[in-house]
Amino acid sequence: MTGMSETTYRDALRQALDDAMGADSTIVVLGEEVGRYGGAYGVTKGLIERHGADRVIDAPISEAAIVGAAVGAAMTGLRPVAELMYVDFLGLAMDQLANQAAKIRYMFGGQVGVPMVLRTQGGTGRSAGAQHSQSLEAWSVHTPGLRVAMPATVSDAYHLLRHALTLPDPVVFIEHKALYTRKGGLDPAAPDAPWGRAVVRRPGRNVTLVAYSRMVHSALEAAAALAEAGIEAEVIDLRTLNPLDMETVAASVTRTGRAVVVSEACLTGGVAAEIAARIQEDCFDWLEEPVIRVAGEDVPIPVSPGLEAASIPGAPLIADAVRMMLP
Amino acid sequence: MTGMSETTYRDALRQALDDAMGADSTIVVLGEEVGRYGGAYGVTKGLIERHGADRVIDAPISEAAIVGAAVGAAMTGLRPVAELMYVDFLGLAMDQLANQAAKIRYMFGGQVGVPMVLRTQGGTGRSAGAQHSQSLEAWSVHTPGLRVAMPATVSDAYHLLRHALTLPDPVVFIEHKALYTRKGGLDPAAPDAPWGRAVVRRPGRNVTLVAYSRMVHSALEAAAALAEAGIEAEVIDLRTLNPLDMETVAASVTRTGRAVVVSEACLTGGVAAEIAARIQEDCFDWLEEPVIRVAGEDVPIPVSPGLEAASIPGAPLIADAVRMMLP
Amino acid sequence: MPAPTDRLPFELYRTMCRIRAFEERVGELFVRQETAGSMLHLSIGEEGAAAGIGSAMRAGDSFTTHHRGHGIFLARGGQPDRMMAEIAGKRTGYCRGKGGSMHIADMGLGHLGANAIVGGGIPAVVGAGLSYRRLKKDAVSVAFFGDGAMQQGILYESMNMAALWRLPVLFVCINNQYGMGTRIDRASANLAWDLRARSFGLEAENADGVDVMEVRGAAERLLAAAREGRPGFLAVSCYRFYGHARMDKSPYRTPEEEEEGRARDPIARLRADLLAGDAREAELDTIVEAAGREMDAAVDFAVAAPRPEPGELFEDVYGPDQPAPLPVRRRIETILGGGVAR
Amino acid sequence: MPAPTDRLPFELYRTMCRIRAFEERVGELFVRQETAGSMLHLSIGEEGAAAGIGSAMRAGDSFTTHHRGHGIFLARGGQPDRMMAEIAGKRTGYCRGKGGSMHIADMGLGHLGANAIVGGGIPAVVGAGLSYRRLKKDAVSVAFFGDGAMQQGILYESMNMAALWRLPVLFVCINNQYGMGTRIDRASANLAWDLRARSFGLEAENADGVDVMEVRGAAERLLAAAREGRPGFLAVSCYRFYGHARMDKSPYRTPEEEEEGRARDPIARLRADLLAGDAREAELDTIVEAAGREMDAAVDFAVAAPRPEPGELFEDVYGPDQPAPLPVRRRIETILGGGVAR
Numbered sequence A, B: 001m002t003g004m005s006e007t008t009y010r011d012a013l014r015q016a017l018d019d020a021m022g023a024d025s026t027i028v029v030l031g032e033e034v035g036r037y038g039g040a041y042g043v044t045k046g047l048i049e050r051h052g053a054d055r056v057i058d059a060p061i062s063e064a065a066i067v068g069a070a071v072g073a074a075m076t077g078l079r080p081v082a083e084l085m086y087v088d089f090l091g092l093a094m095d096q097l098a099n100q101a102a103k104i105r106y107m108f109g110g111q112v113g114v115p116m117v118l119r120t121q122g123g124t125g126r127s128a129g130a131q132h133s134q135s136l137e138a139w140s141v142h143t144p145g146l147r148v149a150m151p152a153t154v155s156d157a158y159h160l161l162r163h164a165l166t167l168p169d170p171v172v173f174i175e176h177k178a179l180y181t182r183k184g185g186l187d188p189a190a191p192d193a194p195w196g197r198a199v200v201r202r203p204g205r206n207v208t209l210v211a212y213s214r215m216v217h218s219a220l221e222a223a224a225a226l227a228e229a230g231i232e233a234e235v236i237d238l239r240t241l242n243p244l245d246m247e248t249v250a251a252s253v254t255r256t257g258r259a260v261v262v263s264e265a266c267l268t269g270g271v272a273a274e275i276a277a278r279i280q281e282d283c284f285d286w287l288e289e290p291v292i293r294v295a296g297e298d299v300p301i302p303v304s305p306g307l308e309a310a311s312i313p314g315a316p317l318i319a320d321a322v323r324m325m326l327p
Numbered sequence C, D: 001m002p003a004p005t006d007r008l009p010f011e012l013y014r015t016m017c018r019i020r021a022f023e024e025r026v027g028e029l030f031v032r033q034e035t036a037g038s039m040l041h042l043s044i045g046e047e048g049a050a051a052g053i054g055s056a057m058r059a060g061d062s063f064t065t066h067h068r069g070h071g072i073f074l075a076r077g078g079q080p081d082r083m084m085a086e087i088a089g090k091r092t093g094y095c096r097g098k099g100g101s102m103h104i105a106d107m108g109l110g111h112l113g114a115n116a117i118v119g120g121g122i123p124a125v126v127g128a129g130l131s132y133r134r135l136k137k138d139a140v141s142v143a144f145f146g147d148g149a150m151q152q153g154i155l156y157e158s159m160n161m162a163a164l165w166r167l168p169v170l171f172v173c174i175n176n177q178y179g180m181g182t183r184i185d186r187a188s189a190n191l192a193w194d195l196r197a198r199s200f201g202l203e204a205e206n207a208d209g210v211d212v213m214e215v216r217g218a219a220e221r222l223l224a225a226a227r228e229g230r231p232g233f234l235a236v237s238c239y240r241f242y243g244h245a246r247m248d249k250s251p252y253r254t255p256e257e258e259e260e261g262r263a264r265d266p267i268a269r270l271r272a273d274l275l276a277g278d279a280r281e282a283e284l285d286t287i288v289e290a291a292g293r294e295m296d297a298a299v300d301f302a303v304a305a306p307r308p309e310p311g312e313l314f315e316d317v318y319g320p321d322q323p324a325p326l327p328v329r330r331r332i333e334t335i336l337g338g339g340v341a342r
Ligand SMILES: Cc1ncc(C[n+]2csc(CCOP(=O)(O)OP(=O)(O)O)c2C)c(N)n1
Pocket: A032, A061, A063, A085, A089, A092, C041, C066, C067, C068, C116, C117, C118, C119, C145, C146, C147, C148, C149, C176, C178, C179, C180, C240, C244
């Protein structure tokens, strides 16, 4: 398939898996309900029919062993895609991810890698409660040896996943539950940018908004609102958190002199802190104002819809932060 | 016992547990080898003889269930001290810590708290390898609902633990394996400062070094070396990471105009990022230079002693960073 | 407090009818989009487990449940109106609207909490057992979970601890034959789960969930043993009448299988048994109708109940007297106003 | 590649003597502070398990071990010099000095790695089993772990998966009676671990580790079954002759118990059996002496071996062709020099 077409984030992910499995016979998909059920959010629907139950493997509810089995498979010739139904379940599998997958190449002196992808999804938006709505990318970003990707667009859903499935190292690939039905253009032959490069989603000269995953769209919304008041916000989509492309960010902030980092994860100790710390490291002399973080509240996510929505940043808060920053 | 006496970090911890258990009959200690063996690092030695096997409970090697059992005990009238022998094992118990202990009060609308202490130890210094040498405080700091304490001194080992054992919420209490034999003064009647307040360990006016746990001592060492060259570094010991006392930090940085954050944890996504982000938020107009992080390298910890030592910051790097910062 | 023996079947009938009526209404509430959350798991078909075990427990006993726990909570005295309000995310719900269906709890009734992590609530009962022993409370703590949790490692860690320490604990597996779309035989290599429990040192029984009296009998025996320091495991087989969550139409099951499964109805079975005895239709109809009215009222209560106030977002992250987290907006205002954001 | 049957006991004797000699020397190296790391776990007393099972495995089979795995690695062909160098944290060690005793590995020999997390290496064999099946490799993957891991949930998750998917996998518990200072009966509520394994759908056997031929026989049967898609579990009982780690003097054991335990010596036992057959003392002595010489040479190799270069700290965090992490010092220089620190 070539040329641009319109599809959804969910379908783009499925197509990426499907295309990758067609191209690389060592890829297997492993996780709860990934086969016959087609995935809790429908991403893997149809893959078992196309690639067989040998390659699309329904696993028992054993997150630790699922990730651990993927590690062993990756060490012995397969390229597994393990799925955690919710990133919130990472706490069950974190030993296998952080102590095994991430460290094996290093501990074993480079003898072997663990080329696996841990696909999962996070975030709020479905009133799924404190144990099904988190944004836990920070744990993986703080673990040397892991790569972390968080696509915001349909095109990136496809291309970042395809690229992740060529890397020599474990990739934590975090989708957003509120993006699955989002539509956008996809050209399977043309990625937005190489893996590891951030992309300017909207140019502007007054302030830089740095975001990833769903917050890219909130930032774009805020930028549109700000534009009406004559404020031009540049919006950067990081796409991957490891690698973290500070060059693109610095190129923007040194022009705008102002930076707002936007993340859905709760503020304290989140990835936004890393990005903010780096921006002030890299762009100190250019900054007119402190780097501001617009992030999730430091609370567990409540179920009640109004409270849930208030627990994470939206376009109005982002826009207000920018307004407060400008002279 | 009153008045100041000289003791070790290890003995101070033991005394804190002993005194607290004497004062509060609901306290129980639960973990691997905490009883007859006396703890892998000897902290709980003798407690089983003094308080009985009913209160000092040797558990099977089941980290997830140890933490989970502590959660249940804390909800039903006990105040458990669960021990993880190494903070590196957190990946096995993270679901019980982050999804259960941390969120229960909130999810249940404030009906009940989880007054437990998770005692553990981390850090390098014994060539214990990638799975026994990490500094994983960032995972807990990023989890709303948890408190996090990391004592650097003998006095704080005692007082922070005593205080943790009075709090209504779960506390992750992270000791440092290289500090157990460290000596220092202890007055059980006089804490260095209230819980949640940072302490200036050495005053200075040219630069602020913000550290916690073992890195406080490396920072003090660097400050002493810098003093010989006439550079006065102020050293702040954060003591707790949640609460995080930015007032004390800001009071210093607004005087010195320069800040170096020191942490043993690997740099990217670590707590040093949060502290750096906050310093530039709070002290932007006072900063002469970007906030600098002197942290662990972004690598797993190697076993080979020379490499291990090179993987974390020492006083020379801290001092060099300060020298590079100064005009 | 078990009812006098001759009234017991009627009490169990009433409990099961109340559960069914509750679940039916909460399902409708979902369709009306009046519940909070995308996830709602109904326990229709599983009433025999809830009523049989719930009725055998005593005041002071405690329990945790999985995500499909409304019935168990009702069987232990949960108030339908406050439950329904919680499921609707309302302020007068059990958890002030913060927990919802999957995190409902009530310390007063010993409900240590539902859990959205499969297996997540299991080890808490080990801790509760430690508490009861140390605090000399004559109580048992019961973990309820689904067949899916039989594949979670923490279950076995917990079983071993309970048995090793001879704690007053009971593990109950409500085996509704499926974990989401996966039938038990595609998840579990050996379905003789009582053997697993015994191999970890527990007493173990199986009970047929279609027969609430059989469940009740097994629960009585195992609870008595647990009270004496012989913890146990009870597997109750039943059938999940409807989809995994309210949206799931179970395309992975055949209509024949579903029909057969739904024929294993603990309410219909007990009704038939009661009618075969000296019960009259009218008497049982009265119970059903009363349950319906009660639950209609609960729905009205929940729909009319107020939503949480915005400020409640920051409450109860930490204990009383502890400062609340600083809202992000306030942080930004403080920073850009030149102050220190705590 | 099993040796011809009549030479097999001699081969096993040689393997066990080599393991013992290796462990004795590595212990001395520790005392001389020439090993890297505070933790060194010797497998003296457990040679029967290592040799019995290791010899029954085939080239191409793979395995993971726990933290006490030197013997197993030697039995599978590990080179003592490169092992000793690794344990000493040297650059010519198996893992270039980065892994040490607890993370030694060799992909060439199918050693998928030792592990410092109790139970941490277990699920990898399930994954290896999946690989072998999909890649049509006639190989078995074996997880070796201690009795302490019988209380880690991930073991049961892995057992269930292996059985459910009929993978070529074998789980081996080396039961040396202790996990650190905790005797098995204070850690495990039911010691009939073969029942646990069966309840998860595995074939299961127990073997007495003092009798290497018995271990070998059980391993042969279970490996053959695993190769045919019937995964298994083997518990080998033995005794940890010395402390948990090299520093531990086992104050929690009585001298009588230790004496009795050390009497269960698989090497002495096989020697006696061989001598009762047609072996001569001198022949066996030659084996012992050769093992000693081999291990002395390994010590010399390790002591003389170079340490890693400082720059190696940043190598192998990510795959070849991937940029290495930026050293903190370089970051700071770049920042304060006004550049962008990647
Ligand atoms: C740890 C974890 N893994 C996966 C899920 C997703 N999930 C929710 S319910 C469920 C099926 C559970 O089946 P079972 O335990 O039999 O309970 P049932 O729904 O049948 O009552 C799954 C896989 C989860 N919530 N938690």
